Amino acid sequence: MRFLSIFFSLLLSGGCSGRFHSIEPSTRTPKLYERTDFTVLLTADYRNAYLQEEVALDMLIETPSGEERLLPCFWVEGKSGAESRWEARFTPQEPGRYFCRFRLSEQGEEVARSRAVELSVQPAAEGERGILHVRDNWTLVYDDGTPFRGVAENICWESRANDDSKFFKELHEQHDRYNYDRMLPLFAENGGNFIRVWMCSFNFPIDQHDHFNNLRYTPSDEYYNPSAVERLDCFVDLCERLGIHVMLCMGQGAVPADREFFNGEPQARRYMNRLRYIVARWGYSPAIGMWEFFNEIDNIQHRNPGGPIPAEEIVAWHARMGKYLKEIDPFGHPVTTSISHRDLAGLNEVPSLDINQKHIYRNTAIIPSTIRDYEERFGKPYVIGEFGYEWDWSLNFDDFADDMDRDFRRGLWYGLFSPTPVTPMSWWWEYFENRGMMTYFRGVREISDRMLAAGNGAFETVKADCTPLEAMSVKCDRTLFVYLYNNSDRRIEGAELTVGADIGGVYAVECLDPQKYAWMDPVGGRSGELRVDDIEIEPYGERIYVFTPEKQ
Structure with a gap:
């Protein structure tokens, strides 16, 4: 009936x-x-x-x-x-x-x-918060008003059938190890809550018929490949269960991203139909943290031997497709695209791109200044979608493994203490997981959660000094957080930390060693100037100090 x-x-x-x-x-x-x-x-x-x-x-x-x-x-x-x-x-x-x-x-x-x-x-079930949106340069926000910051990493694809790495081919082809069913629970258990993922010929190739270089997909003549669609369904469900949000890099699909792609009307209609299907099938999910059009669009611009694609044509394409995506996505997911290192004139000003993004390799030290510079110039949140000590996959990373690890660690803290809603996302996820670096996210997530709780998503940069150590500090309501980094191969002793802020009254001081994930003996309650004396840090060591006002 x-x-x-x-x-x-x-x-x-x-x-x-x-x-x-x-x-x-x-x-x-x-x-x-x-x-x-x-x-x-x-x-x-x-x-x-x-x-x-x-x-x-x-x-x-x-x-x-x-x-x-x-x-x-x-x-x-x-x-x-x-x-x-x-x-x-x-x-x-x-x-x-x-x-x-x-x-x-x-x-x-x-x-x-x-x-x-x-x-x-009806009212929401306990713990359900909805879909993420842009709040400000520091945070995203759920539908229910809860602020969010991403503790993030690239896990862009699962193991390939045949990997082209000169030194790590065997590692990358471990299908039982480098798959989302294992990697994502491990990431979530250690505090990770945001990842970047590609749709490409070997990962979620929904519009590719064959030649996947991936054992998980089955050839098909259907317009959208059933095995790829099913795998993406399962992936989104898994992310929802784990509380992980995804920057889904959609790419161009199974067609060349040449000049005709950005100018031809048949190519535009094909892409809009692809966007329509992606939104219809997966747009409902809170696991979708952001839509990303392209990975490193400047490299695509300069890929063609006949000369670069004019920037204005690529920018016009993003403006058109961004506007269309906004029209068909009733859930309001943030939209972005990424560059490698070359800006395209006008791209950062496209109204429908909510978040600007670039990738930084061999220069992690500039992450904080880059974020601030782009936000001041364009008035949008800025995300470092990839970073790393080295980008050249033809090199043996084991020759400088300690440098890789150090870079991995400080890039996360540089982001957490900078006005960006998602921490910089390291590349080479298989390599770092194999070195046991996944557990390092625990300390980053703990401090991130404490920052959000202390200020309910409000952040203020404050000046800190601990010469010769690097020092960064933020204030969340009346609680202050300080990051110290010893960027040298010698032990630093007797350093003095001063923070240029006033939280009033007596405060307690805590100290975290993030490499050991251990809270050290707290400094006693103090009043007056925010200061810690006689700091000792090992070569390339880090410390997090938390200054919390005590109740009077």
Whole structure:
């Protein structure tokens, strides 16, 4: 009876070419931030159900606050002219009554529209916070207002069938070790909560038919590869369970990113259809932390032997695709793209790019100044999407392994003490995991959580000095955090730390050795100037000091 009541209540419009048969939500009373699926049975005429210029099903959403949003739906099975099954994946972001209508279009023209299906969204389950959005240069924010900072790493792909590393081929091809099912739980257990991931020919190759260089995917002639789609489904589910958010680098798909890609109308339509499918299938998920269009677009710009692609053409493409992505993503995920080291004039000013990003190798020391410089110039949050001591994969990293480790560590702290919502993301995840560096995230996450809790997401940079040590400091409400780094091969003794801030009254001082992940004997409560004397740090050592006002 319930099915029949939904069927007869639709009162569908349109002629014989397109009509609805039934619309079935997985629940009519979902909890806030809970995924709700709609199964839609309909008849439509099309040759390829993935091309919106032939057929498109949209869910038109009226929110409790009166906003109107559009969510693309995706085809699941069926044939043209016969009954086909489509799905919508929806996450409500505010409580109350929603009215959801479905619009069917053929050849760009609406042919049928359903009556509203009502949802009554209940309070959120404990611990559910919703989807991430830009808050300020320091933080992102969940739908419920909880601030967030990413403790992050690149884990861009799983092991490949044949790796091209000269020295680490055997390591990189360990399928039982370098897969998301093992790496992500390990990362989360050690405090990681944000990763960057690629969609490419060997990782989540949804529009590639064969030649994956990856044993996880099966050749297929279908428009979107079922094995790749299923693997991405499982990956997103895993990230949700673990509380990990993803910068999903979507790339260009299984086509060359040449000048025609950025200028041709057929290429644009193909890409927009790909974006539409990605949003329809995975946009519902809080695990999607950011959409990233390209990895190192400046390298793509200069890849062609005939000369670089004009920057203005690439910038215009990003402006168009960013605007389109905003139109079809009702959940409001942040959008970004990345450069290697060469800016494209105008790219940082594209309005639909919420976060600017670059990659830094062999120069980790400039991370703090780079972040601040770009934010001051362009008024947007800045993220270092990749960093590392060395980028050249033809070298044997074991020849300078200690340098690699030191760089890995300080890059994270440079980010945590800089106005960026996500810590700089190290590259070479297999190498560092093999060296046992995953546990290092524990201290970074603990300090990050304490910063967020102390200031409820508010940060203020303050001046600190501990010559000859490097010193960085931030104030979160009345609690101060200081990072010290001994960037030398000699032990420093007798250093004096002073912090140029006033938190008033008596304060307690704690000290963390992040390499050992051990809190050292606390300094006694003090009043007056924020100061610690007689600091000793081993070569290339680090310390975190926390100054907390004591209750009077």
